[in-house]
Amino acid sequence: MPFEPLGNSRCRVSRIRCSLKVEEKTMKECNSCGKCCTKYGNGGLSVTDEEIEFWDVFRPKIADYVRDGKIWMNPKTGEQLEVCPWLKKVPNEEKYLCDIYFDRPDDCKYYPVTVEEMIRDECEMIELKDLDNPVKAQETLDKIMVDSRPSYS
Ligand code: SF4
Ligand code: SF4
Numbered sequence: 001m002p003f004e005p006l007g008n009s010r011c012r013v014s015r016i017r018c019s020l021k022v023e024e025k026t027m028k029e030c031n032s033c034g035k036c037c038t039k040y041g042n043g044g045l046s047v048t049d050e051e052i053e054f055w056d057v058f059r060p061k062i063a064d065y066v067r068d069g070k071i072w073m074n075p076k077t078g079e080q081l082e083v084c085p086w087l088k089k090v091p092n093e094e095k096y097l098c099d100i101y102f103d104r105p106d107d108c109k110y111y112p113v114t115v116e117e118m119i120r121d122e123c124e125m126i127e128l129k130d131l132d133n134p135v136k137a138q139e140t141l142d143k144i145m146v147d148s149r150p151s152y153s
Pocket of ligand 2: 029030031032033034035036037111112121122123124125
C-alpha cells in the first residue's frame, strides 16, 4: 500500500472497511510504510539514559544526534530535526528502512504497543477484523511483537 498523507483516523478506518469487504484479513506484519517514524521521529520519541550511554561509548555517530537527553537533534545547531536522520526510503518503492535498526531506541522497537495507537496513527498492520475485535487484535499484536517488547495484553 503506498505511503500517502491520509486524513483523520475515522477516514482511514472507513477506507479499511471498504477495501476489505471481499476478503476479511487479520493483522499483518509491518509493511515498512514509514508512517510511525515520520510521525514520531521529529521530537516524539523518548530515550533512556542507558541507551544514550551505550551510544556515547559504542555508537558515537548516533550520539551526535542527542542533546540534553533528547533525540533527534541537529549535531551542528542542537535544534530538533524535522525528520529522523536514520529514516531512509527504499529506491523505487514506497517503503522505508531504519539505518540504525539494531541500535534504534526501545521506543521505536516497541511500536506499536496498542491497537488504539495503531488506529490513531493509521498503522498499516491493522485490518478489518481487528477493528471488530480489539481484544483479540491486541493479543495478535503482542504475538507479532513478541521478539521486540513485553506483552501488553
Ligand atoms: S530511529 Fe529508526 S525506527 Fe526510530 S524513528 Fe528513526 S528510522 Fe524510525
Ligand atoms: S509499524 Fe505500522 S505505521 Fe509503522 S512502518 Fe509498520 S505498518 Fe507502518
